[in-house]
Amino acid sequence: MLEALDADSEADLFDIPDEVAFDGEFGIPQRDERTVRADLRETFARNDDLTEFLGRGHYAHYVPAVVDDLASRSEFLTSYTQYQPEIAQGFLQALFEYQSMLVELTGLPVANCSMYDAATGLAEAALLAERVRSTSGTTVLVPEALRDGKRATLDNYVDGSDLTVETYPYADNTVDLDALADRVGDDTVFVYAETPTVTGAIEPALAAVGDLAHDADALFCVGSDPVALSLLQEPASVGADVVVGEADVLGLPTSYGMGLGLFACKEDYLRQVPGRLVGKSEDAADRRAFTLTLQTREQHIRKERATSNICTNQAWVALRAAMHAASLGPEGLVALAEDCVRNAASLAADLDAVEGVEAPLDDRHHFREFTVGVADAPGVAADLREAGFAVHVLDDGTLQVCVTDLNADAADDLVAAFAEVVR
Numbered sequence: 001m002l003e004a005l006d007a008d009s010e011a012d013l014f015d016i017p018d019e020v021a022f023d024g025e026f027g028i029p030q031r032d033e034r035t036v037r038a039d040l041r042e043t044f045a046r047n048d049d050l051t052e053f054l055g056r057g058h059y060a061h062y063v064p065a066v067v068d069d070l071a072s073r074s075e076f077l078t079s080y081t082q083y084q085p086e087i088a089q090g091f092l093q094a095l096f097e098y099q100s101m102l103v104e105l106t107g108l109p110v111a112n113c114s115m116y117d118a119a120t121g122l123a124e125a126a127l128l129a130e131r132v133r134s135t136s137g138t139t140v141l142v143p144e145a146l147r148d149g150k151r152a153t154l155d156n157y158v159d160g161s162d163l164t165v166e167t168y169p170y171a172d173n174t175v176d177l178d179a180l181a182d183r184v185g186d187d188t189v190f191v192y193a194e195t196p197t198v199t200g201a202i203e204p205a206l207a208a209v210g211d212l213a214h215d216a217d218a219l220f221c222v223g224s225d226p227v228a229l230s231l232l233q234e235p236a237s238v239g240a241d242v243v244v245g246e247a248d249v250l251g252l253p254t255s256y257g258m259g260l261g262l263f264a265c266k267e268d269y270l271r272q273v274p275g276r277l278v279g280k281s282e283d284a285a286d287r288r289a290f291t292l293t294l295q296t297r298e299q300h301i302r303k304e305r306a307t308s309n310i311c312t313n314q315a316w317v318a319l320r321a322a323m324h325a326a327s328l329g330p331e332g333l334v335a336l337a338e339d340c341v342r343n344a345a346s347l348a349a350d351l352d353a354v355e356g357v358e359a360p361l362d363d364r365h366h367f368r369e370f371t372v373g374v375a376d377a378p379g380v381a382a383d384l385r386e387a388g389f390a391v392h393v394l395d396d397g398t399l400q401v402c403v404t405d406l407n408a409d410a411a412d413d414l415v416a417a418f419a420e421v422v423r
Helices: 033-044 065-071 089-106 118-132 150-158 177-183 206-215 267-272 315-352 377-386 408-421
Strands: 139-143 164-168 188-194 219-224 242-246 261-265 278-282 288-292 369-373 392-395 398-402
Touching: 065 315, 089 261, 089 278, 089 288, 089 315, 118 139, 118 150, 118 188, 118 219, 118 242, 118 261, 118 267, 139 150, 150 164, 164 177, 177 206, 188 206, 206 219, 261 267, 315 369, 315 398, 315 408, 377 392, 377 398, 377 408
Parallel strands: 139 164, 139 188, 188 219, 219 242
Antiparallel strands: 242 261, 278 288, 369 398, 392 398
C-alpha cells in the first residue's frame, strides 16, 4: 500500500505539526504517589463550591449504592460489545431487561441498547425516517428551542443526506400548533416534539402533533426520558413512531457530556433500527439464550448497507440504568417522577412570591425545571453564584432553574438568596 501511494512509511501519510508531534519524551517530571495526590487535592480545591440548580438535559438523581456495587463486578467492567454470546449471557440478559424496560415505558415494541446520547438518537431517527417513509419529502421539523448541541448534532448527521432541517416555533414554551400546521406539508418527512421540553414544560398537545405528522405521511418522533415516561402519557398512545431521549437520568450522576441515548420504535422498523439489539432465543438444548440479533443491519458485518455507522454502544451505562430502575421498581420510579413535578411546582411558587421574580414564565405543568423572569438575569445569576448557587441564564430577563431529589433540600436557601439579590 505504501508503494502504491509512493510513501516511505506510515508517518508520511499524516501531516502532524512539529510542535505537537511526539519526539520520544513526554516532558513530565517523575513524582511519587503522595506528591501526585497532594497536587490533585490542591487542584480540586480550586473548584467552586456551588449548589447546582442546573438542568437542560443534565439531571442528577440519587443513584442507589447497589448500582455501583453490582456494576463494578469484573465481568461487567471488562465487557465490550457482546459478540460472543456463549461467554456473555449474563450481560446480554441485563441488556435485554434494559430494552424491555424501555418497551414498557414507551409502549413501543422495539428498543435498542443503545445510542450515545439523546442528540445522536434524534439524528438517527431522522435518518431512519428518510429510509422508511415513502413520501418524497426531505424536510425534518424540530422545535426552535432545543438543548445546546442537539441541533448541531442533527445537522452534522444529515449533512450527507438529502434531508434539510427546519424549525417550528413554541408558544408558552410548548408547541405552537397553528404554526406547526403551517409548516407541515408534502415535503415533510419527520416531525420531532419533546416532553418535557428543554425548559421543563410538559407538552399538552402530543396527540395533535402526531396527527399533523401522520396526515403528511411523516414519521412522528417524541423526545423524553425514562423517569418522565414513568408518569407521563405513553408515547405509543399518542401515535409516536419513534421515541428518543436521555436514559442517563438513571444509573449515572450528572456527567455534563457523557450520556445514554434511548431509542424505541414500532416493529415495522425493526430491520432499520440503528445500534445493537439483544434478542432472546433457545439453544440446541432448548435452554433460554440471549444474543445480538439482526446483525446484518450493522456496519461491522455489512458496512456498505448498514443502517448506521454507530460502532459501539453504552452497554455498561445501560446496565447501570437497568439496575437503577430495577432497584426502584415501578412504584419507586413513579414516586421519583411525582417528586420531579411536586418539587418544581413548590419551588416555582416560592420564587414567584419573591418581589421582582416571576415563576414560572408560562402557564404549563413542569417536570424538574422551569423558567424564571427577573429584571437583570445575568446580574442575578452572578450574585447567586457569589451566594453559592448556579442557575442557567437564557437571556437578559430569563433564568432557568432545575430541582431534583438531590438539591431539593437547598430549595429554601435558593429562595432566600433570590430575595437577597433581586432588588
